[in-house]
Amino acid sequence: MSINLESNVAIEPKITHTPEVDESLKPKTEEGRTVSVLSYAFMWIGDGVNLGNMTLGASLVVAGVATLNIFQTFAAAIIAIGIISTFFALNDRLGYRTGIPYVMQLRMSFGLKGSVISSLLRGIPAIIWYGFQSWIGATALNEIAKIVTDGAFNSVGICFVLIQLVQIGLSLYGFHAIKWVEMLASIVIMLALIYVFGVLLASHREIITEKWVQAEGSWGMPFFAFIMVFLGNYAAIFLSAADYSRELKSGISDTKRGLLYFFPILIAYGLTLTIGAMLASATGITNPVKAFAAVVDNSYITLFVSAFIVIGAVAVNMVANIIPPTYVITLLTKLKYKPAVTITGVLALCSFPWVLVQDSSAKGLGTFVLIYSAFLGPIVSILLVEYYILRNQKVNIEELYNEDGVFAGYNPAAIIAMLLGAAAALLKVELAWIIGVFVSGIAYYLLTKYAFKDSRFKKFTIFER
Template sequence: MAEMEHESGLDTSLLPKKESERKLGKLAYMSLWLGDGVNLGNMTLGSSLVVAGVAMMNIYQTFVAAAIAISIISIIFSLNDRLGYKSGIPYVVHLRMSFGVKGSIVSSLLRGIPALVWYGFQSWIGATALNEISKIVLGIDQPFVMFVILQVVQIGLSLYGFHAIKWVESVISTVIMLALVYVLFLLITEHSAQISTTWVHAEGTWGIEFWGFIMAFMGNYAAIFLSAADYSRELRPGIGNGERSMLYFFPIILAYGTVLCIGAMLASVTGVSNPAKAIPILVNNPAISVFISAFIVMGAIAVNMVANIVPPTYVITLLTKMNYKAAVTLSGILAACTFPWVLVQDSSAVGLTYFILIYSAFLGPIVAILLIEYYILRQQKVDIDELYRPDGEFAGYNKAAIVAMLIGAAAAFVKVELAWVIGLVVAGIAYYILMGQTEMGAVFRKGTIFEKKE
């Protein structure tokens, strides 16, 4: 390991994880995804279904769309996490398999930048809730101060890596679910008539909005299952592929089912798309508002620690050669520079959905390229040592991968509502053809099925 670190020039956090270092069991891993799903950003996606008092889809269409999206997410998650699970490598090294050592820089940024935006977004949601507590308890209304405090706390927790994530998720995810079940109970018992009229029995549509919501839903997870190796490398060995897919499916469907409902119901009742502001309006009780707001803060911390801190930290470590702790600190600072207070405005709800669709237009193609490479071209056989050699067989950049990614993204923009799936399919086909039929990927054919044909 020391030799690999010296040869690769990478920080130890990016080296393959040994089996003895993997501490996450099945329950802890499920708690991780439960905590990630139960957050205000995902609830905002639910609230985006109701615009100006009119629901784009009714409750049945919403749940069918969610079930389709989560099923696909779980399958792709368990497919793309396999190399990381088997070898212990992180996502930024996983990328080298297809894009090359230099080419992986561009593709890793396409994962890291959205994560920083979501990091800032979730932090501002949490800061809004923390400010509600401050107003009730201390009479102080300073959301920006609360934002700074929350960022400092999150950076401090993140310095301990997945050791902190494990206990934070295990505790917070359960408590958050209980708090949100209470909010769901209030909505159903006190506002059922309004919710029924606005959302449950809305005419809705099975058309482009329905499929667009599925794409937005998947786009919300596109960045996470793209970097699946970052999480599976922490999971204890001995868990089968099908079993791992269930470790994603059950917590995601439980968490998302709850928050989507609450988001749509809150928007129906209050007309406010920011859940952190809508929940206190609904409860209208200072003591309970403090209780609920506290768990909103915890939820923001939980989702950031899972989905939005580790990926950009690894990218920064890769690009700058910083150690893990310095990169974690820089991630927190950069997240604060994304102006998240703009993203949470009521007028930005639709824009947020389009932001997801646009960046997923690039992430879908990258997922396709990695899956085609690993399962078809290399048939699950990758020389891990070579991935860490700057001048090895993966040196430079793979033109075929970069061009296929751009072709997939361009196709995705033709119909942005279906961006993720269009980009995935087109890029996968383009990559296979470019690798086998052109000279673009000739240097990267070693170890693939095309090497035997030359």
Template sequence: MSLNIEDQSDVNIERTPGVNESLYPKKTKDRTMGPIPYMFMWVGDGVNLGNMTLGGSMIIAGVATLNIFQTFAAAIIAIGIISVVFALNDRLGYKTGIPYVIQLRMSFGEKGSIISSLLRGVPAIVWYGFQSWVGATALNEILKVFTGGSFDSIPICFVVLQAVQIVLSMYGFHAIKWVETLISTVLMAAFVYVFILLITNYSGVIADKWIHTGGTWGIEFWAFIMVLMGNYAAIFLSAADYSRELKPGYNDAKRGFFYFSPIILAYGTVICIGAMLASATGNSNPVKALAIVFNNDAITVFVSFFIVMGAIAVNMVANIVAPTYIIQLLTKISYKPAVVITGLLGLCSFPWVLVQDSSSKGLATFVLIYSAFLGPIVAILLVEYYLLRKQKVNVADLYKADGPFSGYNPAAITAMLIGAAAAFMFVDLAWIIGLVVGGISYYVLTKYAFKNSPFKKGTIFEK
């Protein structure tokens, strides 16, 4: 029997051996986030050096590929789509309290969800390492100032910062709620200060290299939209991991507002500053660019401190929760040991390979490549939930090892691969191509192929 999700917000689920307690539905009384902390969480996630680096990626050989108007048009389009997909894909987790790794079972099956969950977890771990490396670069700048240059070791700072994040992350969303609210408020103030200093001291060169450049509304414009969306593709794919922490009572439109407002504020700010910094200095590494712009020890310490805080903020939201849940699912261990493993994997991600001083195109390329897989997965989840099951699913069945969602769904695996293959044919538009092709393929395959598949049960194609 399929149940409407509104009927299952606090249903007791029979415990299954091997499934950790933290992966069961989050009850209403246990949810930690009201709307204000929830929006601050997305501000904290958006105000980070990775997003600033994406802004800097537009500056190639000293000239912007997009001018200021094209940049903001791309950002508004991308963030609008991001917010809509967030509100659509977070609904199941919000109404029932289940995490992303369990939501995947609805489409991919218990065993099939392992493959699709890894495609979310691996990019998160790489981003975790990258953000920590950027934060470690900033921490190194601070220590160089205080030691008069006698200390200079980014790898040591990398290990120390990773250890701090592991400890903080052990407290889950209780720590995220307060850390994000504090850090995001201070970071926005700091970046406004950076913006004012850039306008004051570098307005001429920024105008020449970014504002007044011709730019293009062609493929580079749409590719940048794909990069911006691809940057969030992993997060809104696992939207259930966050919405299950939001207190009940907010409809889809309100939740969409909870995403759009903070993301446009934070994302828009840091993309703008990233482009301005790269224009002014010719350096795509924002930490080193800031050191050039503010050649003053006091300001270097000030700015670097908030860069470190930003790295911690974005990792706690975007890059630790999802892979930790995935590790729990695969290893059956509890939350805290899984957090430690996630942190150790982040140490081994070699993030310095993605961004060189002269160009951050490696980061943009990495985003486009992994989003080729994430576009089809999010399409499959949305087609499954809204079209095939009409928002009706028995959540208890998702936890049964021998239930209707056991094994793997060949239609979902095949559709994911078809969508990713199509996306790789034109990687600059990977996410949207993968989304469309993957979604259509899944609908067609579910209807016409694998006629005896148990995954048709409960869908509009059940006979």
């Protein structure tokens, strides 16, 4: 039984045990990797330039006073993006070098049965956010339709179904569609944001300088809390980093892949955060949509903002909320990729997003986010400890596909470590992600070393007896 030693080129292990596994879950071959460096960079730019991230920038200005000034904002952003890029490059390595998706990577630590729980913790929230983003996009699309038809058309429900059908249709083509959608979206949105930036700079420079640039701000808890919010925004995405890196053409070093995350995310967040904070400073309005209308006073503002929201919603879904749950459904149901991605879209339709966008639902939605995100840091920590420390980057890929092999069943050490990390994370919400990472990582190492002495999951690790 051989161990696959990864390098910077794709390895194509022969999977002989589970022929019923869909092709989409098997290791990507050299020929199957179609995403270029440029397309990959645009993918992360397109994912980052959206209304939600602009709102994050606007949230820095509370009651007309900035909690962080421009220097603290970008210091926190650079630190957070540096951490994000590092975790991305570390956690994408197994998927990049072997071509396996995230749901198969989970088996390495949690086992075949245990990975069902951890994969659902990524898949279910993604489906809900898929529906949520689509409803926001549908609301904006309805505004466009009302303008074009002079008020004759007014149905968010129809727009929701329409935008969902479009996204399902695009997602049937997998990453072939994603790379083109993201490239188009990122270019269009970036040009629009640069225009808004110019308008703000020309007309509201003095008040922006006073309210944000020269604000006292804080280097204390608000500064570190902002870093944690950043990490929380990307926690689910870099958890399933293998789903993206396996599509990237081979031959790219670990350092270069890290930069492929760092610079696109920096560009996207840099512009959206800046404009969000500038809009809030200039208008005193933290809702970017309403702030846009107050700043850019012309008859086309609604159309402009609505188009921005629609494109941004589709761009985010294509990267973050469609592929990961599709792989989960494919794994659990044994369906082919296309039926699974269609079911993902239908489930998003049935997620009742119109309820989630209500003011009365805000607290419940926040609780939901808090609960599931508390598990994301622990899971990625367990995967990294497993791969880099316990297995020294040596994984028997064939065994991950063997339902009767070393990884059959579930690994109690991983389950317990995940629960310990999540419990600790919920004790200090402001620092939840980083607390969960450290607690689960340490707990998993110690549990693997000292507990469950006859566990089959110790095989091929540094603790194998």
